[in-house]
Amino acid sequence: MNDMPRIDRRAFLVSSTAAGLALGFQVPFADEADAQALPPEVNAWVVVQPDDTVIIRIARSEMGQGSETGLAQLVAEELECDWSKVKVEYPTPGQNVARKRIWGDYTSTGSRSIRESQEYVRKGGAAARAMLIQAAANEWKVPASECRAANSVITHGPTNRTTTFGKVAEAAAKIEPPTDIKLKDPKDWKIAGKPVKRLDTYDKLIGKSTYSIDVKQPGMLSAAIKASPVHGGKLKSFDAAKIANMKGVRKVVRVGDNAVAVIGDTWYQAKTALEALPVEWDAGENAKVSSATINELLKGGLDADTPFVGNKAGDAKAAIASAAKKVEAVYAYGYQAHACMEPLNATVLYTPDKCEVWTSSQNGEAALAAASEASGLPVGKCDVHKLLLGGGFGRRGRADYVTQAVLVAKEMPGTPVKLLWTREEDMTQDSYHPTTQCRLIGALDANNNLTGLHMRISGQSILAKLAPSRLGQDGRDPVTFQGLNPGGTEGVFGYSIPNLLIDHAMRNPHVTPGFWRGVNNNQNSIYVECFMDELAHAAGQDPLEFRRKLMANHPKHLAVLNAVAERAGWGKPAPQGVFRGIAQQMGYGSYVAACAEISLSNDGQLKLHRIVAGTDCGHAVNPAQIERQVNGSFVYGLSALLYGGITIKDGRVEQENFDSYNVMRISEMPKVDTIIMPSGDFWGGVGEPTIFVAAPAVLNAIFAATGKRIRTFPLSEHNIRTA
């Protein structure tokens, strides 16, 4: 089926050809030429209704991470509007294309919704404010410089005359947008930077929010689907006659070359019939693959000769050869399923002239490109209506399920069809957190200084499967080195080691990999931070002090680590039976650290008492939502550590549902104590970064408790449990 690269390339074509522009998009408020297609607006980001309701347009997706509220705060801050009258709406990807990508990028992946759009959305709000003030000044025939806006009210200073945004919005829309826009200093923020509540909560409490699974269309049918259980396998045959008489069955259809779907009056009927449908697959060679063969494949990469080098200083191998003490360890990290609470789905109405999609997507433009490609209709005849996401975590950045839904709906022109994956399909056709192994060798000199480190990663590349066009010219996958980079703004390695070599031997099993909250930072932080702990113990030094000596050139990393250590009381006695572990990392532009406090009984009963988590995300747009992201990231990350593990047998994923893919419940939740310490001169992400440090902090605490180092996961395989 469709993979990312075709969609990416197609999305690029969408943006460049449909708009007749070069790559990139215009300053969002500069081009209002074709605004008539939408309701009256001050500019692309702001609509003000006569009753002073302010509608703020949100291009990115809301999957629980709170970006919708945060982005609205940023626009409202510059707009100087009444926050209690703010609503949001999502312009469709089709409207974005039609308006020369006026809303910019639509993706909510890589913790980038706010940090990559904050400047232009704030400018959108500021421009709208200037236009509204100018409209009032024109009406009063006074200079705009004598007027100010606050709380949706415009005041003329010298005369104290006032009007509201709603009264001048229509006139403001006709005013030339300003070209010189000065944004507020964040220290003057009144709405942004504050722990305001989410805009979307109330409807979620009364069952009124519409997720894409809830979409209803007149005359809609529903479909259930099954794709080849062995990824890469093909659909050989199916016997539709066997289920033709089952109640509600409308049609049985081949979907691409690897799946079959049943279209029914209701989804439950379609699903029941699909379960009874005889299907034959051509699994191919991959049917011989198991977790054991994958592990062997990766093990071979630990000694391979021609790796990709991600970070290098001095001569690590020479330093290791001449070390007074050599420390060596091999770690491994397995596949993880996303298991979003809302199984993947999309509803499509296809006619020979138009293809409309209703779905929850982290990448609306990729969904649009997929709709165009699968329907065979030009982009201008397709559109995607984005609904709330019942979780995303990276999985909904792909559009494979949209492609399927369009192919199914094409079999029923003029009839809307909702394609919904079962939980079992969702878990077995995932794009899994990739699997890697890592050998680390550290060199300590006679004074127990770390003089060299070689870190060899062997394993799967996400880009090689989903976006090969983003691989380096030599074939490297730069995403493999998240958190290990020598420089840049995304994920800088936080230690200065005179002789350093971090390299990657790419080994790609057939199991589809994907972006999973935190992505390669998850295992890289375990590898680095647990091994730092091993080195500290080998050197006979306190793990925090050992790190600090290596972090002098990385003050932002160090500041967060220090803040966490201080809050946790590192160096002071813990309560009886409680042990601590510490970890730090940088990713998605933010600096994070954690200190876990655990106890562990002799029979393996693990109690997570508290995790102190620190984050320097540069600017904190909504501290209350950041705190929730930190909490939530720990549940996602620690579920993987405790239980997560997708295993392969006969080429197939063995886990199908939450009974075999366990996740944390409330009883296992540690108290999370969050430190938000924005240092102000950059913009980092918050949806993912803290997830990296939860697992190594807990693992280091387990070592402190037991003296035993765990290097393979999940913990349940070591008879350690929290429930």
Next chain:
Amino acid sequence: MARFTLNGQTKEVDVDPATPLLWVLREQVGLTGTKYGCGIAQCGACTVHINGEAVRSCSLPVSEAEGKQVTTIEGLAQNGVLDRVQKAWLDHDVPQCGYCQAGMIMAVAALLRAKPKPTDADIDANITNICRCGTYQQVRAAIHAAAASA
């Protein structure tokens, strides 16, 4: 034909009696606040009340609701006034993606009926719904607040 009381109103639905209540609610009745998460009573996203008790509707044939009082998330608020659990959820800004929260709220509402002042251990033992966003810390605080508000 299945007949039950749904959010105070009598419902008659022409459906195979083996159909799970979840799908009758979502597809025949058209109330979509109750969510599909796993289909095997593991995650609790489909939790509704039957005669006041929390039940995972994905694994309950509609025939077993025959003649009973079924309450869904849409019927928890009375005359537009939020239930104390919903109110506590609003005050604590609990939901993230929100998909599991209808089931979570229904499970908690039933718990508070049985145990008006639940301890943390009561919560741990009784609230086993899955939330992948990880709202558990806010959920616990909101449960205690809802209990205190009674």
